[in-house]
Amino acid sequence: MVKPFAAPSFVRTFGLVFLAIVILSVADEFLARLETKETQIEASHFFNQALALMQQGDNAAAIGRIQDAIANGHNNRTYQRTLAEAQLAAGDTAAAESTLSELLQSDSTDAHSNLILARVLAKEGRFDTAVVYYHRAIYGHWDRDQPNNRLHARFELINLLAQRGDKEALLAELLPVRETAPRDAKTRTWLGRLFLQAGSGSQAADVFRGITHDDPMDAQAHAGLGEAEFAQGDYRPADREFQTALRLAPDDQSIRQRLDLSNELLALDPSLRELTPDERFRRSVKLVQLTLDDARQCAGANPSPELQPLLEKADGALKAEVKPAHQSEAAELNLDLAEQLWQARRKDCKLPPAADSPLALVLARLAQ
Amino acid sequence: MASVGETPSPSASSAIDTDQSSNLIARLRGRLERLRYSEDQLMLVLSLVVGAVVGLVVVAFILLTGRLAARMYPPGGSGLRRILVPVLGSLGTGYLLWRYFPNARGSGIPQTKFALFINDGRIMFRTVFGKFFCCSASLATGIALGREGPSVQVGGGIASMIARNLGLPPKYVKALVPAGCAAALAAAFNTPIAAVLFSLEEIMGDLHASVLGSVVLSSATSWMVLHLVLGDEPLFHVAGYKLVNPAEFGVYAVLGVVGGLGSVCFTKLLLGLRAWFLRQPKWTVWFQPVVGGLLTGVMGFFVPEVMGVGYNHVEKVLNGDIVLKMVILFAVLKIIATSVCYASGNAGGIFGPALFIGAMMGAAVGGVAHSLFPAVTAGPGAYALVGMGTAFAGIVRTPLTSVCMIFEITRDYTIIVPLMISNLIAFFISQKLQKMPIYEALAYQEGVHMPSARSRSETEQTQVRLVMRTEPPVLSPDLLIAEALRKMNGGAFNALPVVDAESLLGMIRASELEQVAEDGASNKRVAELLPEGPLNSDPTTEEFPHVHPDHRLSLTLERMGTTGMNVLPVVSRANVHQLLGIVALDDILGAYGVGKQGSHEDRSE
Numbered sequence: 018m019v020k021p022f023a024a025p026s027f028v029r030t031f032g033l034v035f036l037a038i039v040i041l042s043v044a045d046e047f048l049a050r051l052e053t054k055e056t057q058i059e060a061s062h063f064f065n066q067a068l069a070l071m072q073q074g075d076n077a078a079a080i081g082r083i084q085d086a087i088a089n090g091h092n093n094r095t096y097q098r099t100l101a102e103a104q105l106a107a108g109d110t111a112a113a114e115s116t117l118s119e120l121l122q123s124d125s126t127d128a129h130s131n132l133i134l135a136r137v138l139a140k141e142g143r144f145d146t147a148v149v150y151y152h153r154a155i156y157g158h159w160d161r162d163q164p165n166n167r168l169h170a171r172f173e174l175i176n177l178l179a180q181r182g183d184k185e186a187l188l189a190e191l192l193p194v195r196e197t198a199p200r201d202a203k204t205r206t207w208l209g210r211l212f213l214q215a216g217s218g219s220q221a222a223d224v225f226r227g228i229t230h231d232d233p234m235d236a237q238a239h240a241g242l243g244e245a246e247f248a249q250g251d252y253r254p255a256d257r258e259f260q261t262a263l264r265l266a267p268d269d270q271s272i273r274q275r276l277d278l279s280n281e282l283l284a285l286d287p288s289l290r291e292l293t294p295d296e297r298f299r300r301s302v303k304l305v306q307l308t309l310d311d312a313r314q315c316a317g318a319n320p321s322p323e324l325q326p327l328l329e330k331a332d333g334a335l336k337a338e339v340k341p342a343h344q345s346e347a348a349e350l351n352l353d354l355a356e357q358l359w360q361a362r363r364k365d366c367k368l369p370p371a372a373d374s375p376l377a378l379v380l381a382r383l384a385q
Numbered sequence: 386m387a388s389v390g391e392t393p394s395p396s397a398s399s400a401i402d403t404d405q406s407s408n409l410i411a412r413l414r415g416r417l418e419r420l421r422y423s424e425d426q427l428m429l430v431l432s433l434v435v436g437a438v439v440g441l442v443v444v445a446f447i448l449l450t451g452r453l454a455a456r457m458y459p460p461g462g463s464g465l466r467r468i469l470v471p472v473l474g475s476l477g478t479g480y481l482l483w484r485y486f487p488n489a490r491g492s493g494i495p496q497t498k499f500a501l502f503i504n505d506g507r508i509m510f511r512t513v514f515g516k517f518f519c520c521s522a523s524l525a526t527g528i529a530l531g532r533e534g535p536s537v538q539v540g541g542g543i544a545s546m547i548a549r550n551l552g553l554p555p556k557y558v559k560a561l562v563p564a565g566c567a568a569a570l571a572a573a574f575n576t577p578i579a580a581v582l583f584s585l586e587e588i589m590g591d592l593h594a595s596v597l598g599s600v601v602l603s604s605a606t607s608w609m610v611l612h613l614v615l616g617d618e619p620l621f622h623v624a625g626y627k628l629v630n631p632a633e634f635g636v637y638a639v640l641g642v643v644g645g646l647g648s649v650c651f652t653k654l655l656l657g658l659r660a661w662f663l664r665q666p667k668w669t670v671w672f673q674p675v676v677g678g679l680l681t682g683v684m685g686f687f688v689p690e691v692m693g694v695g696y697n698h699v700e701k702v703l704n705g706d707i708v709l710k711m712v713i714l715f716a717v718l719k720i721i722a723t724s725v726c727y728a729s730g731n732a733g734g735i736f737g738p739a740l741f742i743g744a745m746m747g748a749a750v751g752g753v754a755h756s757l758f759p760a761v762t763a764g765p766g767a768y769a770l771v772g773m774g775t776a777f778a779g780i781v782r783t784p785l786t787s788v789c790m791i792f793e794i795t796r797d798y799t800i801i802v803p804l805m806i807s808n809l810i811a812f813f814i815s816q817k818l819q820k821m822p823i824y825e826a827l828a829y830q831e832g833v834h835m836p837s838a839r840s841r842s843e844t845e846q847t848q849v850r851l852v853m854r855t856e857p858p859v860l861s862p863d864l865l866i867a868e869a870l871r872k873m874n875g876g877a878f879n880a881l882p883v884v885d886a887e888s889l890l891g892m893i894r895a896s897e898l899e900q901v902a903e904d905g906a907s908n909k910r911v912a913e914l915l916p917e918g919p920l921n922s923d924p925t926t927e928e929f930p931h932v933h934p935d936h937r938l939s940l941t942l943e944r945m946g947t948t949g950m951n952v953l954p955v956v957s958r959a960n961v962h963q964l965l966g967i968v969a970l971d972d973i974l975g976a977y978g979v980g981k982q983g984s985h986e987d988r989s990e
Contacts, residue, residue, distance in 0.1 A: 028417050030550040034434055041441035045614045048448035055455060062460060084706060088697045091622055119624060 060089035064096055067103065076107035094120060094127065101133050105140065113137045128157030132170050139177055148174065148186070168197060179214055188215040195224070202228050202235055209241045218248035236266035243275060250382050252282045253289070281375040287352060288383060298344035301351035305331050307376050308355045308362070315366035324361045331358055356383060428557065432564050432599040435547060436606025439540040439568035443607070444614050446517055446539065447573065450532060453525030454693060467527065467689060468682035474526025475678025475731055478519045482732060483671035486515025491727060492530075492734040493538025495828040497566060498588060498835055506545050506558035513542035519732040527692035529681050529722035533573045534734020537588075540569025544603075563588050564599040568607035574736075575620050577608040579790035586783045587824070620696065620794050623703045626767035627799045633762055636754045637803040640747055640768055641775055641810025647746050648739075648779025648811060649818040651720045655735070656826050658728030663830060670730065677726035684718050691718045694737040699744045699773070705766035709752040712765075716745035735823070739780045740773045747772015770795060774804045775811035782822040784812040849941055849968050850934035852976045853955045857967035859884040860893060862912035869911050870898045878952040878969060883911055888962035889954055891915050892930055931956045934965060938973050945970055 067082035083100040090096060097120050104113035117134040120127060135150035151174035159166040171194055178187040191211055198204050205228050212221035222245035228238035243258030259276035266272060283289070285307075287300035309331040316324055334354055339347040359380045363369070370377045420427045457470050482490050489512050500508045520535040544565025548558040563584045570580035581604045585591060628634075662673055685692040690711075698715070701707055707715075723738035751768025770791060777787040787808050792801055821829065828835045858876060860869050860883045873881055873895045880894045890912070897914055901907070916928075930948040932941050932955055944953060951970040957963040 027421050027551055028414055030547070031417050031434075033550075034438060034547060038434075038437055038441065041438065041445060045441055045444050045448065048445060048452065049614050051452060052448050055452065059455070059460060084701065088700060091618065115624060 056089040060086040060093065060096065062086075063089065064099070067099065071099075071103055071106065076103045079103045080107060094124075094130070098129055098133060101130070101137070105133065105137050110137050110141050114141075125153075126158045128154045128159045128163075128166065128170065131157050132173070135170075135174075144177070144181060147177070151177070164197075168194065168199075175211060179211055184215045187211065188217055188220075191215055191217075191220070195220070202232060202238065206235075206237050206241060209238075209245070213241070213244055213248060216248075218245045221245040222249070234265055236262045236269065236272070239265065240269070240272045240275065243272075243279070247275070247279060250385070252279050252286060255279050256283055278373065278375065282378055285375050285379050286382065287348065287379075294345045294348070295341065298339065298348040298351075301348040301355070302335065304355045304376075304379065305334055305351045305358070308358045308380070309335070311370065311376060312358055312362040312365070315362055315368065321361075321365045324358075324365045327354070327358045327361050330354060352383060356380060424557075428560065428599055429602070431547065431551075431561060432602040433606050435540075435544045435561055435565050436568040436603035437610055438547070439543050439565050439603070440572045440607030440610030441614075442517070442539060442543060443536045443569050443572035444611055446521060446536060447532065450521045450524045453521060454527070457525055457527065464686055467685040467692065468679075471527045471678040471682040471685065471692070472675060473678075474522060475528060475674040475726075475729075476672065478523045478526075478732055479674035479730065480671050482515070482519055482674070482730065486511060486519060488512040489515035489519050489535075489538075489732055490730050491732065491827070492534035492736075492824070493536075494534050494587065494734070495824045495831070495833070495835070497538045497541040497562065498824065499828060499833050500541065500545065501559055501562050501588065502835060503833070505555035506562045507549065508538065508542035508545040508562070510542075510546055513539050513546065516542070516732065523732045524693065526678070527681060527685060528677060528731050528733055529691055529693065529695075529719060529726050529738060530731060530733020531694050531735060531737025531739075532733070533570060533736035535732065536569040536573040537566045537734075538569075540565040540567075540607075541588075544568075560596045560599060563596050564603035567600045567604040571604040571608045572611045574790065574794070575608070575611060575618070576790050576793035577604045579786050579793050580604045580607075582789050583783055583786040586786050587781065619796065621700050621703055623700075623770060623795050623797070624766065625797050625799070626763055626770060626795075628803060629763045630761035632758075634803065634806060636750065636758075636762055636768070637771060637807045638810055639754075640750045640771060641807035642814060643746055643750050644743060644772055644775025644807060645779045645811035645814025645818075647716070647720070647742065648776055648815045651724065651739075651742060651776075651780055652815070652819050652823050652826075654720065655724040655727055655823070656830070658724050659827065659830055662728050662730065673729045674726075674731040675729075677722075677729035677731045680725045681722050684722055688714065688718055690715050691722050695719070695741045696737065699741050699769075702744045702748045702769045703766050705748075705764045705769075707748065709749060709756075709765075712745045712748040712752065712769075716742050716749065719745065735780065736777070739776045742780075743773040743776025744769040745772070746776060767800065770800060771804050771807050775807045778808040779811035779815040780823060782812065782815060784808045847938045847976060848934065849932050849936045849938065849955055852938065852972040853934065853966040853968045854972070855966040857882065857954075857964070859964070860911050861885070862890055862910065862915065864911045865907065866898055866901050866909050866911065866914075867907040869893065870895070870902055870907075873898060877971065878950075878967075880950040880952055882954045882964055882967065883915060884964055888960075889956060889964040890962075892948075892950065892954060894950065929961065930954070931961060932968060933958050938976060941968055942970075942973060 063082045063086035067079040067086065070076070070079035070082060080100065080103045083096055083103055087093070087096045087100065097116060101113045101116040101120070104110075104116060114134065114137050117130050117137065120130045121134065124130075131150045132154035135147045135154055138144075138147035138150060151170060154170040155167050155174070171190060175187060175190050175194070178190060191208065195208065198208055205224055209221045209224035209228070212218075212224060222242060225238050225242035225245055228235055229242055232238065239258045239262035243255045243262060246252075246255035246258060256276065256279040259272055259279055262272045263269065263276055285300060285303065287297050287304060292300070309328065312320075312324060312328060312331075316328075320328055331354055334351055337347070420430060457474075458466060488496055488509070493516060496512070497508065500506055516535050516539050520532065524530065524532055541562045542565070544561040545558055548561045553561075566588050567580045567584035570583055571577040574580065581597075581600050584600050584604075585597065589596070662676075665673065681692060690698045698707070702712060719738055719742050723735060723742075726733065727735060748765040748769040750772065751763070751765035754762045754768070755764055773794075774787045774791040777790065778784040781787070788801065788804055791804055792798070819826075825835050858872070858878075858881060860872065860881050862883055862885050864872075869881075873879075879896070880892045883890045883893050893911060893914055901909060901914065930944060930950060930953055932944060932953050934955055935958075941953060945951060952967050954964055955966045955968055957965055
């Protein structure tokens with residue numbers, strides 16, 4: 018018979034061991050839960066301190082507190098994101114980038130982390146890469162309130178593009194949000210202005226028209242619509258909108274200035290349809306006179322050989338006697354001359370003309 | 386009887402349930418009983434059981450220590466607490482250690498090795514309990530020691546208790562102790578591979594130990610338990626570091642030198658202080674730990690980072706968050722605090738402090754290097770990481786475990802090569818400047834002469850190959866008995882191998898030849914005395930006495946005793962009938978320095 022390898026107390030010992038395993042499992046579970054609970058409370062305590070410090074602008078101290086919170090709650094992505102935000106606010110973009118890279122390594126679709134990294138990159142001046150991360154934030158996953166957060170990420174990108182004056186990219190970002198943006202007047206006014214900045218007067222006009230339709234008493238919307246019409250060269254409707262806006266907000270000096278400008282343009286523009294031939298001729302003469310004065314002032318005593326004959330030609334045109342029957346023909350010649358003179362002046366002069374001067378605007382419209 | 390489809394009454398249902406339970410218990414009992422007769426199956430099951438129990442106990446130890454510490458030092462607590470708590474803690478645990486748990490003092494590694502090599506693997510329940518309780522209290526009060534060494538003793542102790550209670554022979558108790566140690570370290574550090582290596586490299590001192598299977602199984606089980614309870618959290622959360630430039634190898638080599646020197650300073654200081662405390666009168670032993678507690682408290686009042694294990698500060702350094710001056714200060718203070726706490730007899734280990742000191746030294750070297758050569762060096766965090774390994778290799782003297790441990794902690798392969806370079810340099814320097822490894826030296830101070838890895842290796846070197854004679858005297862099978870007898874009587878051996886042109890046929894004793902000669906058959910041939918039949922390709926030792934060149938001399942002596950021969954043939958492992966030489970009793974005694982004068986001169990025979 019085979020000799021047993023262990024003692025008779027064998028089964029009893031195994032029983033005791035299994036009982037010990039059960040008791041230890043329960044004790045471990047209890048202790049683990051207690052630890053989780055207590056460390057979470059401690060981490061939360063540190064985190065709240067950090068938030069208060071960040072509000073006071075003491076980002077360096079806040080970073081220390083957040084790190085303490087992270088030490089107690091490693092898997093809390095909010096703590097790590099806030100750490101990156103504090104590092105960014107403290108100007109340590111390299112540390113913020115490192116923190117966020119780690120977060121994104123574990124979840125590249127984390128939209129919030131992508132958004133903070135986009136801010137970090139924008140602060141570092143790496144705009145092209147920043148735009149990529151803004152897009153990841155827009156199309157990534159948000160833990161809560163996804164549509165709203167996505168929209169705000171896009172708004173932030175829009176603001177960045179607007180600041181950089183990148184009109185094409187700005188328009189590309191504005192078009193998708195036109196329908197999804199909140200319908201409140203403030204947001205729509207902001208959007209309308211950005212459409213104007215992106216060079217899309219028609220989109221801006223649509224936006225402002227929508228606002229004035231919903232609230233005819235919104236002075237800013239009327240002023241915005243005026244700007245949109247103005248940008249499209251429709252000075253008459255622009256003038257009307259500015260007048261409405263000024264009536265609604267009589268103390269708004271910016272609206273008054275825009276109204277004055279539009280009035281000047283309306284008084285100068287020879288291309289308006291309702292003008293009589295006589296009036297059109299008179300305006301063309303005035304336009305030649307203003308262009309000549311501007312060119313002389315700019316060129317001084319020694320105009321270029323290219324400009325000189327045009328100056329002389331303009332002098333001649335101003336002195337010429339024109340019979341009423343030839344006024345239409347003379348008006349066309351005057352407008353051509355004014356345009357030529359304006360082109361020659363732009364080449365000859367070091368200082369560019371003011372972009373929003375009535376003369377420049379009218380000549381630009383004529384050139385179109 | 387209930388018909389088909391009829392619902393049984395509650396009492397009948399309960400009776401069925403009871404019967405089924407009884408059957409289940411009986412079956413389980415039967416299976417367990419069968420295990421008693423199968424060594425392999427039992428060891429397999431015990432490795433799993435030890436892994437699970439040790440894993441659960443170590444997890445409880447870690448959690449309990451953490452929660453107690455949180456209560457001792459609540460956020461916003463007074464600075465005076467940092468002086469009072471460690472003093473009172475060390476006073477309380479000091480008394481308990483002196484009065485009830487004298488074997489639970491210190492790290493636990495030397496004690497475990499003592500139990501394994503000298504005490505047949507016996508670690509008593511009182512020691513395990515005392516270690517668990519006193520270390521939890523001690524570490525929670527902020528004593529600057531670690532929890533991993535004590536965990537190893539607790540793990541080894543649990544394995545020992547289970548094996549002894551099962552009535553297993555000492556051989557199996559000793560086989561399970563390293564499994565318990567590996568399980569404990571796997572749970573304490575969350576590094577299952579390093580735990581296996583540590584158990585073999587440090588505890589067993591033999592990477593080829595036969596207990597490898599049990600150790601691996603136990604470590605893996607314990608690691609799984611840890612993950613089930615605490616989830617997949619590495620000991621340190623570290624950013625991925627990489628070698629920035631090949632020139633960095635030079636800086637890592639410098640770190641190896643610094644780590645090695647720092648390790649030697651720490652070891653010598655700790656051993657010197659321990660020797661001083663041991664010289665103090667016996668009646669002071671119970672309050673000696675207070676010296677460690679008071680020093681830690683005073684240091685902690687000004688620099689709280691010195692207190693406790695300090696892993697949260699290690700993590701900060703690993704992420705490059707502490708300034709250069711501070712890391713140097715932390716390293717120096719921790720070396721002093723840990724040395725005094727350990728030497729004064731507090732309960733706790735030096736693994737954790739070794740990692741802390743290494744991280745600080747690494748960060749200091751890295752900080753200087755990065756400020757001098759920012760373009761070609763990584764941040765201080767990368768050096769702190771490698772520094773942990775160098776200190777571990779230098780202090781604990783387990784370079785392989787150290788490399789593996791850092792790899793497991795970071796889970797980053799790219800740092801491995803610099804880590805290996807630094808570790809080996811630190812290990813080499815430490816070995817040169819501090820001959821005896823720290824655990825061996827600590828045991829030595831306590832009066833225990835532990836078999837060192839070197840001495841065990843030397844034992845392994847006393848193999849047959851070193852003393853065998855390669856041109857032995859042999860008998861031909863065609864030789865007449867009388868001639869054979871004459872030849873044998875002319876020599877010092879009581880038996881000789883019989884060899885034909887191709888192979889060894891067997892051994893012939895002088896007594897057999899004499900018997901045949903007395904019977905008047907001297908004209909017979911030697912071959913006629915050999916067993917008849919074809920040669921067995923795999924004969925037993927009894928049928929065919931022999932040894933192999935790699936056999937230990939002790940085994941050879943054993944076989945000589947069994948066969949009554951003072952000489953044995955040395956045969957190839959590939960072909961037992963291929964004679965490589967002979968090994969004689971005189972040669973063995975000569976190897977141990979007790980042989981007859983001139984016995985070695987006989988070798989030319």
